Amino acid sequence: MIGSRASEREAAALLREAGLTASVLVRDLRDGRELGIDADRAFPLASVVKLPLALAVLLDADAGILALDERIALDPASRTPGPTGYCRFRHPTEAAVEDLLYQAMCVSDDTAADALFARCPPERVTARMRELGIADVTVRHAISELHATLASRLTPDEQPQALALAIRASTSGGGHLVPQLDVTNANAGTARALVDLLELIWGDRLSPTVAAELRGLLAENLLRHRLAPDLESDDARWHSKTGTFLHLRHEVGVLEHADGGRFAIAVLSESSVPAYRQPGAEQALGAAARVLHDELRATAPHPARRPATLAR
Numbered sequence: 001m002i003g004s005r006a007s008e009r010e011a012a013a014l015l016r017e018a019g020l021t022a023s024v025l026v027r028d029l030r031d032g033r034e035l036g037i038d039a040d041r042a043f044p045l046a047s048v049v050k051l052p053l054a055l056a057v058l059l060d061a062d063a064g065i066l067a068l069d070e071r072i073a074l075d076p077a078s079r080t081p082g083p084t085g086y087c088r089f090r091h092p093t094e095a096a097v098e099d100l101l102y103q104a105m106c107v108s109d110d111t112a113a114d115a116l117f118a119r120c121p122p123e124r125v126t127a128r129m130r131e132l133g134i135a136d137v138t139v140r141h142a143i144s145e146l147h148a149t150l151a152s153r154l155t156p157d158e159q160p161q162a163l164a165l166a167i168r169a170s171t172s173g174g175g176h177l178v179p180q181l182d183v184t185n186a187n188a189g190t191a192r193a194l195v196d197l198l199e200l201i202w203g204d205r206l207s208p209t210v211a212a213e214l215r216g217l218l219a220e221n222l223l224r225h226r227l228a229p230d231l232e233s234d235d236a237r238w239h240s241k242t243g244t245f246l247h248l249r250h251e252v253g254v255l256e257h258a259d260g261g262r263f264a265i266a267v268l269s270e271s272s273v274p275a276y277r278q279p280g281a282e283q284a285l286g287a288a289a290r291v292l293h294d295e296l297r298a299t300a301p302h303p304a305r306r307p308a309t310l311a312r
Contacts, residue, residue, distance in 0.1 A: 007295035011288035015269070018284035020249075022269035025191040025241045025242040026292040028300060029202055029254070029262040035292040036191065038287050043268040044186040046243030047108045048250045051196065052189075052219060054105050054138055056128040057097065057120045059208045068098035072083070072115050105241060110143040117142040132200060134253025136193035140186065142207045146245055171181065181246070191266035194252045197262040202254055213251070215239060219254060227267065230286030231293065235259075247271045249281060261297060265289050 015022045015037070023043060026252060030094035060066050074086055080082040085103045086095070088112050095103070097111070098117065117125075125139040172179035198204060201214050218239035219252045224232070226249065240253025252266040265283050271278060 006103040006289050008035055008037055011291040014284045014288045014291070018278075018281045019271055020269045020281055020284060021272070021274040022267060022285070022288070023191040024267050024288055024292065025195045025291065026090075026296055027195050027199065027200055027264045028296050030260075030263055031301070033296055033300075035194075035296055036125075037288075039192045039195075039266075040136075040190050041268075042183040042188045042190050043270065044181050044245070045139075045182060045189050046187075046245035046248050046250055047110075047113075047136075047143070048112050048194070048241055048243035048252055048268075049139055049143070050186040051103045051110065051194075051218075051241045051252065052125050052129055052134075052139060053113060053120065054101055055103060055197070055201070055210070055214055058127040058213055059128055059206075060120055061097070062207050062210050066119055067163070068095060068096065068101075070097050071095065071120070072097065072100065072125050074111065080110075080114045080142075082110035082143075083148050086111035086115075094113060094232060099151060101213075101217060102220070105149075106220045106243065107221055107298075110222060114142045114144050128152070129197075132197075132205075134193055134197050134200070137189035137197060138187065140188075189268075191302075194266040194268075195264045198252065198254050198266070202262060202264070215254075226282050227253070227265070227286045227289050229283075230290040231255050231265075236312070245272055247273075249278075251285070255293065258299075261300070262312075263293055263296065266274050266291065 001055070009105045011024060023041045025034060027034040027037040034178060047078050057066070074093050074095060076090050076092065079087055079089065084107045097116070100112040100115050103109035104116060122139040122141055123200065129137045201211055218241060219237065221240050223242045226242055227240065228238045235258040237256045238253055239256070240251055243250035247270050249271065250268045255263045255265060267289055271281055273281065
């Protein structure tokens with residue numbers, strides 16, 4: 001890891017002041033230089049798991065194992081709970097695999113993701129990660145498993161208890177009394193492994209069709225409240241996937257600058273504050289990512305480098 005330790009300390013202080021414990025990594029995809037904070041710590045992935053899921057589905061489609069126009073039946077009686085997309089549908093319907101990919105990636109539709117998991121099970125997604133050399137992203141269960149927690153069974157008035165449980169029930173080594181938050185039992189990954197995955201998607205090892213499709217899905221993500229306000233501008237486009245569950249707040253993606261600069265960014269975090277709505281935490285995550293990004297961009301050796309501060 002190279003660069004200014006001062007910028008890493010500044011980013012860590014921003015996170016700490018917001019009550020966050022986080023793993024952050026920012027990598028310049030042109031030369032591999034990177035800055036980060038605790039980048040090898042594993043976190044439960046929450047909806048970030050939809051990124052390796054989408055890649056595995058697209059790889060299977062590219063190999064002829066499944067078809068993107070295959071239609072899958074969706075029954076509201078067995079839908080996965082959630083606030084978006086097919087999680088809110090009330091009538092039986094069908095959707096093509098390709099449309100389910102859009103729903104899962106761009107509106108974080110949990111029912112759509114679980115329909116894809118039915119065609120490309122967690123163990124297959126993990127196997128695909130290993131084939132690609134990604135050792136520290138492990139997929140163990142569908143999204144529906146997140147809703148099997150004690151916390152999910154509490155009434156709205158009891159939700160502070162759910163957050164308190166999530167915050168206080170962790171054990172050393174990434175364990176947790178809630179299995180879905182235990183990195184040895186949950187879908188889990190590190191910021192470094194997710195940046196490696198993003199670098200693969202923006203590289204030349206994958207089929208051009210697969211890479212382009214996945215980059216397009218990340219570009220169309222509609223959930224842009226976390227890192228995008230600090231990173232995106234008219235001259236810099238943010239491609240990303242978020243993940244949120246109880247006290248977890250994550251986002252991973254690639255920032256593409258108009259001058260050709262590309263930065264892969266992964267932010268995985270957990271909050272010590274027992275509140276669902278934490279605008280200060282969201283702002284701190286974006287600010288920390290930007291501090292590291294700006295340091296790398298300011299010190300880049302590339303002739304086309306622009307000033308570190310993003311245009312507004």
